[in-house]
Amino acid sequence: xxxxxxxxxxxxxxxxxxxxxxxxxxxxxxxxxxxxxxxxxxxxxxxxxxxxxxxxxxxxxxxxxxxxxxxxxxxxxxxxxxxxxxxxxxxxxxxxxx
Numbered sequence: 001x002x003x004x005x006x007x008x009x010x011x012x013x014x015x016x017x018x019x020x021x022x023x024x025x026x027x028x029x030x031x032x033x034x035x036x037x038x039x040x041x042x043x044x045x046x047x048x049x050x051x052x053x054x055x056x057x058x059x060x061x062x063x064x065x066x067x068x069x070x071x072x073x074x075x076x077x078x079x080x081x082x083x084x085x086x087x088x089x090x091x092x093x094x095x096x097x098x
Contacts, residue, residue: 001062002027002047004039022061025050 001024003014017024027047028039050056072079 001025002044002051004028004047021065022058023065025056025058 001017003018003024004027005011005014014024014026018026025047027043051058053059071077074080
């Protein structure tokens with residue numbers, strides 16, 4: 001993913017993805033400083049190439065996160081368990097239908 005925040009919370013999301021999680025490359029991060037600037041083709045190309053490089057750390061981290069996410073959805077995974085608990089809670093706390 002290449003980040004290019006344009007409004008509001010997009011900048012926070014972009015910062016988190018690029019700086020904290022390492023799951024994206026920066027195209028532009030501060031929309032306020034560059035308001036009205038034209039993004040040149042070279043900038044876009046650089047960001048896209050950064051995402052597409054086979055040996056890119058961002059690409060490796062995204063693949064790793066994808067594998068972790070898939071495991072949470074499988075039987076016994078944390079998301080699967082949480083969803084099961086939610087369903088059981090709803091069923092046990094719902095009054096019987098007549």
